[in-house]
Amino acid sequence: MDLDLLARGTGEWLRGSGTDADIVISSRLRVARNLADFPFCMRSSEIDRREIERTLKQCAETVPMGRAMHYLEVSRLSSLDRQFLVERHLISREHAAAEGCRGAAVSDDEDVSLMFNEEDHLRIQVIKSGFSLKECWDLVDQIDTQIEARVRYAFDEEFGYLTACPTNVGTGVRASVMLHLPALAMTKQIDKVFRALQKIHLAVRGLYGEGSQASGDFYQISNNVTLGRTERELIGDIEVVVPQIVDYERRVRKELVKESKQTIHDRVSRAYGILRAAQTITSEETMHLLSSVRLGVNLKLIEDVPIGTVNDLFIHTQPAHLQKLQGQELDSEKRNVARAAYLRLRLSNPDSSRN
Amino acid sequence: MDLDLLARGTGEWLRGSGTDADIVISSRLRVARNLADFPFCMRSSEIDRREIERTLKQCAETVPMGRAMHYLEVSRLSSLDRQFLVERHLISREHAAAEGCRGAAVSDDEDVSLMFNEEDHLRIQVIKSGFSLKECWDLVDQIDTQIEARVRYAFDEEFGYLTACPTNVGTGVRASVMLHLPALAMTKQIDKVFRALQKIHLAVRGLYGEGSQASGDFYQISNNVTLGRTERELIGDIEVVVPQIVDYERRVRKELVKESKQTIHDRVSRAYGILRAAQTITSEETMHLLSSVRLGVNLKLIEDVPIGTVNDLFIHTQPAHLQKLQGQELDSEKRNVARAAYLRLRLSNPDSSRN
Numbered sequence: 123m124d125l126d127l128l129a130r131g132t133g134e135w136l137r138g139s140g141t142d143a144d145i146v147i148s149s150r151l152r153v154a155r156n157l158a159d160f161p162f163c164m165r166s167s168e169i170d171r172r173e174i175e176r177t178l179k180q181c182a183e184t185v186p187m188g189r190a191m192h193y194l195e196v197s198r199l200s201s202l203d204r205q206f207l208v209e210r211h212l213i214s215r216e217h218a219a220a221e222g223c224r225g226a227a228v229s230d231d232e233d234v235s236l237m238f239n240e241e242d243h244l245r246i247q248v249i250k251s252g253f254s255l256k257e258c259w260d261l262v263d264q265i266d267t268q269i270e271a272r273v274r275y276a277f278d279e280e281f282g283y284l285t286a287c288p289t290n291v292g293t294g295v296r297a298s299v300m301l302h303l304p305a306l307a308m309t310k311q312i313d314k315v316f317r318a319l320q321k322i323h324l325a326v327r328g329l330y331g332e333g334s335q336a337s338g339d340f341y342q343i344s345n346n347v348t349l350g351r352t353e354r355e356l357i358g359d360i361e362v363v364v365p366q367i368v369d370y371e372r373r374v375r376k377e378l379v380k381e382s383k384q385t386i387h388d389r390v391s392r393a394y395g396i397l398r399a400a401q402t403i404t405s406e407e408t409m410h411l412l413s414s415v416r417l418g419v420n421l422k423l424i425e426d427v428p429i430g431t432v433n434d435l436f437i438h439t440q441p442a443h444l445q446k447l448q449g450q451e452l453d454s455e456k457r458n459v460a461r462a463a464y465l466r467l468r469l470s471n472p473d474s475s476r477n
Numbered sequence: 478m479d480l481d482l483l484a485r486g487t488g489e490w491l492r493g494s495g496t497d498a499d500i501v502i503s504s505r506l507r508v509a510r511n512l513a514d515f516p517f518c519m520r521s522s523e524i525d526r527r528e529i530e531r532t533l534k535q536c537a538e539t540v541p542m543g544r545a546m547h548y549l550e551v552s553r554l555s556s557l558d559r560q561f562l563v564e565r566h567l568i569s570r571e572h573a574a575a576e577g578c579r580g581a582a583v584s585d586d587e588d589v590s591l592m593f594n595e596e597d598h599l600r601i602q603v604i605k606s607g608f609s610l611k612e613c614w615d616l617v618d619q620i621d622t623q624i625e626a627r628v629r630y631a632f633d634e635e636f637g638y639l640t641a642c643p644t645n646v647g648t649g650v651r652a653s654v655m656l657h658l659p660a661l662a663m664t665k666q667i668d669k670v671f672r673a674l675q676k677i678h679l680a681v682r683g684l685y686g687e688g689s690q691a692s693g694d695f696y697q698i699s700n701n702v703t704l705g706r707t708e709r710e711l712i713g714d715i716e717v718v719v720p721q722i723v724d725y726e727r728r729v730r731k732e733l734v735k736e737s738k739q740t741i742h743d744r745v746s747r748a749y750g751i752l753r754a755a756q757t758i759t760s761e762e763t764m765h766l767l768s769s770v771r772l773g774v775n776l777k778l779i780e781d782v783p784i785g786t787v788n789d790l791f792i793h794t795q796p797a798h799l800q801k802l803q804g805q806e807l808d809s810e811k812r813n814v815a816r817a818a819y820l821r822l823r824l825s826n827p828d829s830s831r832n
């Protein structure tokens with residue numbers, strides 16, 4: 123797989139299409155699986171790991187997934203390439219940082235990705251734009267079922283699927299949606315949402331998962347519990363709560379426009395102006411300003427940028443993406459200059475394709 | 478004189494031409510004169526004032542000034558029109574705020590203006606773009622000499638010309654230059670300039686004279702003393718010191734570009750971006766950002782705005798100008814919206830004429 127080409131392109135999940143795509147950026151579903159005949163990764167030898175990867179890779183190659191899959195030997199990638207895959211949500215930060223034999227497989231459209239020898243032997247992830255957890259689950263389930271027909275998973279009648287970390291035992295399912303909630307953040311009502319989600323055992327994280335800041339007003343909501351409930355129940359929990367948050371965000375946006383349209387218009391317009399003018403800009407400021415621009419596009423206060431371009435820029439202005447696009451490693455100061463140049467280019471002609 | 482038409486146009490002194498016009502916006506020279514046969518304004522009756530104005534107006538009409546003069550009955554103007562003339566530097570704030578019979582005469586090009594019944598019976602002002610005090614003085618002197626041939630000025634062999642305020646006694650001359658010193662302000666070196674000027678009895682004021690803030694990094698330097706020295710000596714003092722300040726500002730600009738070009742470029746570029754994007758903006762922020770843009774144009778970091786347009790915008794975005802341009806009185810909030818719209822219009826097509 124040509125990662126330079128991948129860097130210039132964009133994943134299906136960033137297209138800004140699908141249900142409630144103004145607020146729900148993407149839906150993601152992953153399952154954690156382990157082979158019964160091998161110890162968990164943390165206890166496995168390098169020989170075990172090679173055998174685990176060989177087995178799963180071979181198996182995945184024979185499973186008809188309806189899309190071309192590309193295999194990556196993560197252990198052989200440069201740290202820049204690994205960081206790039208993390209920014210692209212194709213592998214986890216842990217998988218990038220780990221040592222020893224490990225791999226990944228990514229579909230052309232970037233909707234399906236597999237990780238071999240991450241925390242668990244196998245992780246299957248499907249990510250799609252908009253609010254589409256059911257669609258994600260159907261595809262994950264289909265791939266999982268076909269792989270299960272070819273290998274023996276570690277499974278316990280009482281507990282369900284066994285995983286390296288007890289929080290994943292049972293279904294091994296983590297369902298999550300990435301929400302863009304600038305109005306709730308701006309009006310400080312986001313804390314109410316957090317408290318409500320905590321009560322029903324849902325977790326809130328930033329754009330890059332556990333421990334990452336909610337920069338750009340992105341909030342990833344996912345289930346904490348995997349045990350004792352069926353996959354459909356877990357997904358159902360999120361499917362019930364997300365439309366409520368979406369409604370809340372929409373209501374606050376409407377109020378903002380009604381009560382202080384000038385202020386909002388000024389804010390989003392200035393953010394757009396700065397992004398098109400800056401000569402050097404940090405990632406943090408970029409996320410912050412892009413969040414306002416995204417709100418502006420959704421409120422039709424900014425008319426000449428497609429939402430897909432804005433979604434894209436959140437990812438393409440991340441450090442590893444910038445360096446891939448420039449074809450060289452850059453220190454933080456040079457990245458800030460390159461980021462500003464890239465933003466000016468993309469936003470001066472926002473309808474243009476990335477390629 | 479059609480003040481609405483005047484509001485849409487611009488004075489010669491804003492054209493950004495002339496010596497050192499990158500830093501010296503304009504040079505101004507005025508003399509204060511009183512008629513020997515009348516008491517000073519502060520002690521004169523309304524009948525006196527009418528007679529003073531009639532005499533001086535008639536006299537000025539017969540003096541060949543080489544340019545068409547327009548007479549304004551300041552006492553009959555709306556407060557908006559009076560404020561507009563102050564913003565345009567054609568009459569003083571005191572003249573606008575005073576009561577009773579008083580007038581002004583303004584030339585087509587706005588380089589010559591006369592005030593009748595201001596603090597003194599007559600004030601003759603010439604203002605020109607760039608560093609051109611000598612030229613200003615020659616014109617003031619020529620007009621003054623011709624008026625003096627027709628009326629009897631209050632003059633004392635020992636003290637010279639007598640004026641209402643003792644600070645003007647002697648020559649009655651105030652010479653001033655308006656400097657734009659963004660680099661000295663940015664690097665906090667402007668205080669050194671202030672201290673040096675104080676020592677040689679020169680005053681530093683803001684864009685709108687006494688008591689006004691130095692917003693937009695504009696500094697007006699003028700003589701404090703009018704007594705005991707000839708006009709040429711007073712002008713000479715300023716003519717010696719201004720090139721030194723100009724050199725200092727240029728040197729600091731060069732250093733800034735050399736040592737932190739990226740930072741400066743980012744600053745001026747963002748300022749330009751915000752001015753072209755804002756939906757509401759205060760006068761203060763406008764001055765601040767325009768100052769950066771002006772620096773950017775002079776450093777050739779911004780290429781598509783003529784310096785005359787930037788000079789112009791400092792004046793045309795003032796409250797009374799905005800209201801004249803909109804053809805209606807506006808409260809502060811509406812002015813901020815109108816100001817932003819006007820800036821977007823002028824800067825989206827910066828080469829376009831104002832008219």
